[in-house]
Amino acid sequence: MRKSLAIAAALFSLTAAAKEPKNIILMIGDGMGPAYTSGYRYFADDPTTPVVESTVFDQLLSGMASTYPDEPDTVVTDSAAAATALATGHKTYNGAVGVDRQKVALASIMEIAKRQGKSTGIAVTSQINHATPAAFLAHNENRSNYNAIADAFFDDRVDGQFRADLMFGGGSQYFQRQDRDLVAEFEAQGYHYVHDNAGLAALTALPALGLFADVALPSAIDDKQGPRLAALTAKAATLLAQNDKGFVLLVEGSQIDWAGHDNDIVTAMHEMKDFADAIRWAKDFTESRDDTLLVVTADHSTGGLTLGAAGKYQWRADFLRKVPHSPGVIATRLGQEAEPVKALPALLGFTPAKDETEKLMNAKGEGDEALVKAIKRLIDKRSLTGWTTTGHTAIDVPLFAAGTGKEAFQGLLDNTEIAKRLIALVQPGTQGSEQLVKDKQQ
Ligand SMILES: [Zn+2]
Incomplete structure (x- = not known):
């Protein structure tokens, strides 16, 4: 009796000593306020049963996040400022990509991960140089500088390394231009370039660049061809997991926001399904191992959907x-x-x-x-x-977590606090914000 109690106590202390996750998957539903996740529950419901089935969002819900930017006159953020907060732990002005109000570059979780020997990647349904992924991989005073941001993906390095080992999304028009062929430049540096389902399926090694559309991927509701976000997420996590030191992967359901701006509920619900499919894959991946943390949130809500x-x-x-x-x-x-x-x-x-x-x-x-x-x-x-607006709103967004270390992502957190806690996991022994030394490279 006494012996079995001692074993039980030892087992308990083993599980209680929370293991730090080696891998982090951060998923952002752009524009995905609470009305979107509620709406998706009813949209996804099986009408042949008397109950409303729970969605992957319901299963993972852990808290809420505030999103206000560093702006004197507004509490409504744009995607660039919110993504910068989630990537660096610092608030900034609307339109800023990975820089603060003084236009000084802020170290992102991707850069910190690279310095720790981890692999990094992004999988999005917008062009890969759009505001959200850009804030994780570049520093620019204005999100609209698409070509400069694309150039920075290649030109700016962290200790000589590229910031991302894997980039999946759209945007070939920005990477294969009259004045510069960044695809060829990446290929010359060893990147495997893919642009369709067959290429994606055949991809077995990093580094990799996948551009599946000229600008953004097609809307999920109209896309019969793919690849869709779940396939991109699965391939990305599988490849990144080849690194023994772990990885950080950013996944974005980019176009929930665009449907919100358009006040287009049908398109929005199908974008939610596309994002939910990707989250379900990431949840299964995370819960099948003991070294991965999955955090899902939104950058803001869009459209004032109700x-x-x-x-x-x-x-x-x-x-x-x-x-x-x-x-x-x-x-x-x-x-x-x-x-x-x-x-x-x-x-x-x-x-x-x-x-x-x-x-x-x-x-x-x-x-x-x-x-x-x-x-x-x-x-x-x-x-x-x-709908109340064709713009964004200031309401808090939902927060979801699964896997190793999920306990730190509960309750009401500011978007910067989410980043600080993630960064502290990437660089153990720090308090997150403490080691966010401002990069002087730009
Ligand atoms: Zn937006």
């Missing part, structure tokens, strides 16, 4: 599930139809009422932009979806 409108106590996710294409694709296809009114039910996934059809046809007469807008407003009306 579930319920027009004074009714209803939000119709079942209706959204029927819509087969994005409003943009519906509008384009409608324009190609000889008899558009007849084509409407199949294109929309539901039969519009007479007055709804009239509104759509009037909008079609005004041009493509008016038609897309009319389709979106009809879907909002039918699903009872509300």
